[in-house]
Amino acid sequence: MNNKVGHVIEKLNENGYKAYLVGGWVRDYLMGLEAHDFDVTTSAKPDEVKEVFKGQTIVDTGLKHGTVTLVLDGEPIEITTFRRESEYSDGRHPDRVEFSESIEEDLSRRDFTMNAIAYSPEEGIVDPFGGSKDIEAKLIRGVRDPEERFNEDGLRILRALRFASSLGFEIEEETAKAALKTKERLKDISAERIAKEFSGLLEGKYAADVIRKYWEVIAVFIPEIQPMVGFDQKNYHHVYDVMEHSLHVMDEMPRVAYLRFAGLFHDVGKPHTFTIDEEGVGHFYGHGKVGTEMVREILNRLKYDNETKNRIVTLVDWHDRRIEVEERSIKRALGKLGEELFFDLLLIKRADALSQAPEFLGRLERYGDMADMAGRILDEEECFSRAGLKINGRDLMDLGIPSGPEIGRILDQLVDMVIEGEVGNEKEALLDIAEKMKN
Numbered sequence: 001m002n003n004k005v006g007h008v009i010e011k012l013n014e015n016g017y018k019a020y021l022v023g024g025w026v027r028d029y030l031m032g033l034e035a036h037d038f039d040v041t042t043s044a045k046p047d048e049v050k051e052v053f054k055g056q057t058i059v060d061t062g063l064k065h066g067t068v069t070l071v072l073d074g075e076p077i078e079i080t081t082f083r084r085e086s087e088y089s090d091g092r093h094p095d096r097v098e099f100s101e102s103i104e105e106d107l108s109r110r111d112f113t114m115n116a117i118a119y120s121p122e123e124g125i126v127d128p129f130g131g132s133k134d135i136e137a138k139l140i141r142g143v144r145d146p147e148e149r150f151n152e153d154g155l156r157i158l159r160a161l162r163f164a165s166s167l168g169f170e171i172e173e174e175t176a177k178a179a180l181k182t183k184e185r186l187k188d189i190s191a192e193r194i195a196k197e198f199s200g201l202l203e204g205k206y207a208a209d210v211i212r213k214y215w216e217v218i219a220v221f222i223p224e225i226q227p228m229v230g231f232d233q234k235n236y237h238h239v240y241d242v243m244e245h246s247l248h249v250m251d252e253m254p255r256v257a258y259l260r261f262a263g264l265f266h267d268v269g270k271p272h273t274f275t276i277d278e279e280g281v282g283h284f285y286g287h288g289k290v291g292t293e294m295v296r297e298i299l300n301r302l303k304y305d306n307e308t309k310n311r312i313v314t315l316v317d318w319h320d321r322r323i324e325v326e327e328r329s330i331k332r333a334l335g336k337l338g339e340e341l342f343f344d345l346l347l348i349k350r351a352d353a354l355s356q357a358p359e360f361l362g363r364l365e366r367y368g369d370m371a372d373m374a375g376r377i378l379d380e381e382e383c384f385s386r387a388g389l390k391i392n393g394r395d396l397m398d399l400g401i402p403s404g405p406e407i408g409r410i411l412d413q414l415v416d417m418v419i420e421g422e423v424g425n426e427k428e429a430l431l432d433i434a435e436k437m438k439n
């Protein structure tokens, strides 16, 4: 335990209060991992905590949950007063927060046994629900009665999946049954809280296993996932159904939420565009477009931020567009997508190829060549967008073109001509052409 937290606990003890480290820090410590933020729980009420640390930086971060944050040398330490579980009439927020005098009572309101362990230097480990044993067995088990825990707060169902995905633990049988039984409780949870846990789930190392097993839970807030499950593609490119293929693609992507989201849903349009030809071969014409709209709708519903939304929507939209291994084709894609999304797109195309029938692995070479080519274009600062053009809007206005959309149109046309090799990226030559374009 680090000295600062030791000092915080000691200070509270000296003033006659009980204090423990709880939650993620203790769990990770018992697993031999470190570097988790500190959550301290104490018998002191928020006002009393503030009194003990008078004169230091202490912020009200969640007073209605009894939480204040003490900042010691720039390091935040959350200090929360012992609480007891009170009524939840809406499955989301307890009707009121009640403080408690007992650590056991505080632990009993926590979600999973592995998160319901406390530690203090004086008392050592306090583990009334067998959390250490469950950590050893790699089990996520609801505290006391899992069904009741999930009914009280539906977010816990998704948290169970998120922890399973990040830790590689199994959800214990009764807890798993309860999660499936109560899954509709997730409908009461705000989009933002769902999105945050779902992103965490996607970033876990074991996300594919968890989604494969518990897709029905995800279908409560993303029903679009259901038709993907078991959907036979009837196409020689594919050895997997749509869901299995999508899970493989997701798994090949780096563990960054938006990339994995795009991987998981890049083919969500497939079940909706399926046709079979005379030979009995399945096709999905236009699935990229249909999928793009579906993904936009999902992201809007879950209230993802605009930046994330744009990235995912663009990747789904482009995943099936053909880009030639040619400078011009690559420059056009670079110009439309920007550098970062262009390379993200190559990742998804690669992952897509890796998740099809093995005889199509030859495509991988293409994507390597495309990356090399794009790298060279960027290194040599060749022009593929307005920003790389040797003239700008100011120069056009100096030619007497009025500011407005016309400027942008001309710049885009010039970029096109430079990419096509119809004119060199040189100021004089570009100005000459612009002069001719101006009326």
Ligand code: ATP
Pocket (backbone or CB within 6 Å): 022, 023, 024, 025, 039, 109, 110, 111, 112, 115, 116, 153, 155, 156
């Ligand atoms: P991590 O921060 O690594 O995600 P954590 O265990 O610290 O894991 P937090 O969400 O920070 O998770 O919550 C801190 C602790 O608060 C948890 O360990 C758990 O004891 C408790 N907790 C958090 N959310 C809930 C909830 N919805 N229901 C019951 N207890 C919860």
Ligand code: MG
Pocket (backbone or CB within 6 Å): 023, 024, 037
């Ligand atoms: Mg935490």
